[in-house]
Amino acid sequence: MKMKLHLTYIAVLLFIFTSCVKEVADYNSYTIELKVNFGEEVSLQNRDSARVVLNNLTKNYTHTQYTTAEGDVTFKNIEPGFYSATVIHSFGEDGKAYYLNGLLLLDVFSDIIDTVEVVISKTNALVVKEYYYSGCLTPAGKQYSADQYVEIYNNSGLTQYADGISVFEHESYSLSDNYWEFISDTIVGRAIWTIPGEGNDYPILPGNSIVIARDAINHQDDSLGNPLSPVNLEYADFEFWVETISGDDIDGPFAENMIEDLFTYRGSDYVFHTRGGSAIAIIRIPGNAEERKDFINNNLICKPDIPSRFYGKIPNEYVIDAVEVTWDEAHAIYKRFPIELDAGYTYVEAGSRSGKCIRRKVKEIIDGRYIYQDTNNSTEDFLKDADPKPWIYEY
Template structure:
């Protein structure tokens, strides 16, 4: 019997050996990231202490890192696909020293997708520069509420400066809605491509916005909680006294028009189908900009797209502020709708029909005026607001 046991043991060992899988060990590779300032910066300046976020697109692991005194970041990485975002702000004094402008400024960079292969040893990270603006998007509510109601969208614009700003002929527009496919315009970094554009009417000084004040643009300027045309699940009242303007859609005569709230002028439409302005509950890019040369700017089809939809091209140099919104935090950076010089990151409400908005974080309060954080990186500047709150930030 003992002999039989030995034979069985030997067979079992042989079976285990034959079933064992051989796994290939993947070694990490040393990679050096070199951050590079734009040519407009002082010669010899080094982008040290720049915040870097590196995400492994396969595992979802996110690492928060900082460049060294040489503007470098050295890491050992497993080959794969990553996303990189970098940003740093500079005070007015630092900006004057670096670029000759005594105004708070920011550098940002984004690389997505970033492919790390076994042969990868060095990656150049070119930084873009931008400056703080007087007007900022303070809050954007786009997610809608359960029962598929999304007509209570609003955008709040805030005067973050210490001077009065006139809003006459200021433009607002949105990109195509967020989706799961890569954005065909991603490589077009000199322009923003908009599906719909609206303009604030006025003769020049009809609409003044004092420091520390805001104005509201609504899809439908009604009390969505109580109005029969609204939805009791809605968290917002956008009626008279709250909304400054609304986006009335006259093409199908199905949109609600509040006669007590003035309408924006519809300046461009990639399509006039549908029955309302529908930028999308999945998010998308939204911008405010100066448009004195609006009629001269061309339209373009999205590269690699199958349709013939035309988008209005708006140079990044006229953009006052922008925010790139996506459906959830798992969306990769190749889905971005705005160039990194406009918004180096992305923000989200976490889910569609959540009844939540995204709002800008408070930076400080000076002389009773709230100053909001503005680094041109919505991943850093914005937070989820569980209850949308037009004109309520204290």
């Protein structure tokens, strides 16, 4: 009897201690109910089964659901965190293709009921076909980025003119929240470089492209180049050339120099952020060169802590094509372009100095002319680790 009591006592003690020591996680999970607002332009029969991708921006995984005919979608058992909800949808009507994009950034720390607005993308005549910013390594293992370039492609069936088209670089490097989010319908940039011309000087034929190089040289052969560079840009159409007394920037002999309209952090050379900080757009500011310059000068803005540093404000309506390039998935949280300009984001997954670029996907080939995909969503439209191939059109 005494032994039995002893054992019971030990068992009770063990139970109490075990209960005290054992820890059970009291975790949270939430439900996200989203309604996709298609607007009045999209008929009821075209609203069914729109794809909605919920992406955990910190941990880099996604959940995918499809909307009901009413445009509703529900994600259950979602862990707390920072997410993006992307709507990707397309349909054909009256022989035309329509692309719908929507993006909503969500801080999920409670159940959420929200609406995702979608925009019907307009198909641009001029699009960014390739953007090579990552740079590469020299045989000595040193960083080389002078071979960066942007390629603009005429995706339409009509001749387009490059005259007055500007390359715009967003002010933010996507390291924290976009400071300029409070200014609606406007993007703010740190650099604007414009193609010269009076309006008809630089035609781009249908299915052709122009290349704007950082340094228009044969990077693979030139003594100032890098034999491991993936590109020869000697015959680039245009060049970002910074005129300085020191003459540090290489001035390629065959390329036209771009007009430096705004260069906030002016140095001896113009460089895109090699890790993906430079989100770019191609824009067209109305008017001639003088009017464009006046517009930029009259729309400068600065941050209160550095009143002497000016950035350029550009209305969204001047944007022809925007590419939200970022560092990686985790930095997509700091998106800069609004969804009507770019509903997604992209980046070179292989990283800085990888010699890789982002390239727009080919949608189809019509009469030998490549048509590149342009749904206004970089996540969908671009290949992430493509080999740079300027002026070459292929799948």
